[in-house]
Amino acid sequence: MCGITGIFDLREHRPINRALLEAMNQTQFHRGPDEGGVHLEPGVGLAHRRLSIIDLSSGQQPLFNEDETVVVTYNGEIYNFPELTKELQQAGHQFRTHCDTEVIVHAWEEWGEACVDRFRGMFAFGLWDRNRQTLFLARDRLGIKPLYYSLLPNDQFIFASELKALMAHPDLPRELDAQAIEDYFAYGYVPEPRSIFRSVQKLPPAHLLNLRHGQRDLPAPRAYWDVPFSALPRIDEAEAAEALVDCLREAVKIRQIAEVPLGAFLSGGVDSSAVVAMMAGLSPDPVRTCSIAFADPAYDESRYAQQVAQRYQTDHYQEQVDSDDFALLDRLGDLYDEPFADSSALPTYRVCELARRKVVVALSGDGGDENLAGYRRYRHHQAEERLRRPLPLGLRRPLFGALGHWYPKADWAPRIFRAKTTFQALARDSVEGYFQGVSILRDELRSKLFSPNFRRELQGYNAVEVLRQHAASAPTDHPLSLVQYLDMKTYLPGDILTKVDRASMAHALEVRVPILDHRLVEWISGLPPDLKLRGGEGKYLFKKAMEPYLPNDILYRRKKGFAVPVSEWFRGPLRDSLREKVLGQRMVDVGLFDMDYLNQLVKQHTTGQRDHSAPLWSLIMFDAFLSR
Template sequence: MCGIAGIYHLQTAKPVDAARVRAMTDAIAHRGPDGADLWVAPGVGLGHRRLAIIDLAGGAQPMESSDGQAVITYNGEVYNYREVRVALQACGRRFRTNSDTEVIVEAWRQWGPDCLSRLNGMFAFAIHDRERGCLFLARDRLGVKPLHYAELSDGSVVFGSELKALLAHPLFRRAIDFSAIDDYLGLGYVPDDASIVAGVRKLPAGHYLMLRRGQGVPAPIAWWDVSFADRARGSVASLSDELAALMRSAVTDRMVSDVPLGAFLSGGVDSSSVVALMAEASPQAVKTCSIGFDHPDYDETRYAAQVAERFATDHRTRIVSSDDYGLIDRLVEAFDEPFADASALPTYRVSELAREQVTVALSGDGADEAFAGYRRYVFFRNEERVRSVLPAGLRTGLFGTLGRVYPKLDWAPQILRARSTFAELGRSSEEAYAGAVGVTAREARLALYTDRALRDLQGHRAEDRYIKAMRQAPARDPLDRAQYADLKIWLPGDILTKVDRASMAVSLEAREPLLDYRLIEFGARLPQAMRVRGATGKWLMKQAMRRYLPDDILYRRKMGFSTPISAWFRGPLAAEAQRIAQGSALIETGWFDVAALDRTVTEHRSGRIDHGRLLWQLLMLDRSLTRLFGIG
């Protein structure tokens, strides 16, 4: 696990200033505290910060291929590198180290871009190939590892693991991409391939970019996709056994490490499953860690302790304050772009705890997307049954009207909070799901914007990204299309960004075994009834794990990392909320209506309407704009 950065001159092979490459890698030193180096040749410079995990003595980067024709800088882990190495040796390739880095660069020399399909892992890398005359940038299938790039005024392309690496280049010019603000408010994060800094792009998951001198920057090329078009055949027992075997393989593959390794353990289904399989494979007690909260509504430590006792893990728990908002500035620095998933706070804390004992930690992320674990999938599937039997005109007229006139009862029991359900039933499947997965609805965003904002947006809508992904999905049914869109947008934009930035901020490598592409492809082939059955998501996965875990772990209500942000803005963060309405970076952009911001704060503080999530979004956006652009 590392940080990478580099410069490539597109037009001429003019010298690259090594000091600029070094400044870019120094900006992401937290990703690789164990070493730093760079490689410079006419027209290209590659930089690397190393967090040593495998082949501690021989894995330094940038690394040349055995024939001297290619050089790589690489962030990530390839878990099947030994098997790929054997295949390359059969082709006559020679090796000097025991690192997965050398396997990648030799695989590139042997197979070119086709090497990607042979790699099972999380990665983002750049390879300069003298013979082929190119710079090759690639990102793993699901987007576990990040890669940003931009073209500068001098005709060079700069790239790096994090946005701050690009910002360290002296020719970089900072300007706001306002459409990304709407994306952020709509989704809660700035998705791939967008950036809040104009001109910056994120290489999408499962894509590569081939840069050649004398040519412009081309569109990225997709090298992997997941299809929901086929269905697996077999009994529950046989498919359950197949799933358990795939999970076991994915976990053991990710236990390869030359440094101490452990796991996050929340006591939920996913992390508990990973720990169970680790305990089965390990001759020693697995090191596990959990974060607890001083408020019972947010604390899951009793469940984590139950799992830790069951598998005799070396378990550590740390209780933190549920009012842990003191981390805000640290998170703004770590994430660069605005990021509104408040679970980033406890994710940072559990990473911090893990790093005290280990350098690598396995997490349970990915199962909800792969096997339909979110409750929104259950709701969406139920709504689809209504849509399938009622004509579109009737639905739009009846439920659209009810969605507009039904009161917004945030305080009421779930069964009475039907406004959003009515509104979604009056829309198409794609529009409804885009609304369900969003954070701040378009109507609420428009109420905050000035006329200038509406002009700048030129009709841009955050929801359109989801709608397009669902309509173009290689899938037949609405639930399949919703999962596909989440795998392409929500997973890399929110979940994986959160884990990568929070863990790497403390120099911890997080590995996600449940995002092994073989599991993702298996989940996409499952009949819907084996993903969602009744009100139960991840149905087949829970069946497969019954041999390891008790029902009170498998079937308890999902909690996740929660934070009391609504209460914060009526208490310790009330002054911050007022500042947003009166003198913030938001107002200086000219995009936000002062009266609308003030009304939002007043309504929330009075308790009339819960605007907690929106205020959290606005606060994180305000802090990010100040840090990135010096306004406010």
């Protein structure tokens, strides 16, 4: 895994400032500590930080074609590069290395933009073609690898793996994006294509961008792939389970190519355990596995990881994280650059830290919940949809909207009496209902959170529009498939994959995600929805398929997630820090918040009246961003 950086003069061939490009590149040293490289020519500068995984002795970047008219800086792994190399050699291309990077320049020469259709893997790259005077940027289909970019006021285009590299450029405008702030306090992250700055965008997953010298305007990125959700030919359950195992095994196998120590994360959950089971069946040597234990038994699942490790005789490494391991709070602002409110970033950082002591590459089980319908919220959404379906929205909205408004909020009461949330959900359409279910702060609470001036600046914008835009182009209208699709476009790249990328790269660790192999994703998307969620059981087919490989108490226990005791921290050891950060002068000065409401949130939480841990964590992480 690596870090990439580039400067491209859109207007003319002005010289690129080498010292500035190197400074931008150096901010990403952690992504590639093995070596760095720079290429300069009039109007173009490409830079690279390398973490050596394949072809350790060569493969330095930026890397060229035979006559050095095409050059690339690239972050990722293309797993089918051996097959592509043979095909390109047969077409007359000459290779000087044995690494996957060189495939990109020759594939561009042979197929142009369509080269990305041939790549199987995770990638983000910038490629300069001198003959065509073209800069070509592309990002992998699921958004495993990041890519930020900006067009500066002086018509220079800059791009990088992380926002911090762009922030090293003195001409980058740093005005906050009001809509991105609204999105952040709804989702807990800033969804693509926005960033926290108005001047910076993220290249969305499965998109490419083609720039030419002399262009006056920045073109819009173009999509080259989407999750199809096209129904497969009729298949019975047993055949589907067998095919699923075969597809997963093959996706794992191609991700075990490396010339450095390789292992896997093992949380004890279904997804990581399934990946380890497949790895064990493919390797003659014990699989290296890594997991962390929590001192608090309410959050600890290490015994399940141990159970899988013992079954497959893995070389297992485990460390315990103290329940009060909040020393990383100040580190997160530097790590993520933008506000990022997923508190599981803390244990993710620790497990990456542990893994890097033993391996350079780790396979993970990320993507299983989105792909195979594992989240509990999918079950809740299905239940709400069954209630919505009999009545049209025009009738539901006024009727249940009024009931939701007047019915008292009763979080303390038995579930049967907590009807307010249900009434509110029934008054909404499907997308809006799902949005409220995944929001950290629902609409009425975000309205209270923001100052009157900031609400006016939003001009009526609501973060639900992110989901609405994706829903409008979704290839499915099935209630379950639709919300899976929405998560694959938002939560998966914006939260899950961002969290893992930054935490792993902070330790120069490459993480590979076989369950997000795009061929596997395409195949699973075509399965009947009731093979994914049946009778309240998420990942139904996956669990059935894994029964010969994993014990039932791994497959069918209640999912815990990678949680930390934030609520208890804010009432105990972090109580003073919470007040200092959420109610401090920095938050006053930024002018975005209603400070009286922030004070109410802190008071209600610290006195035990309400659990506001999620919104308070998002506020602390926003303060961490401001502090930079």
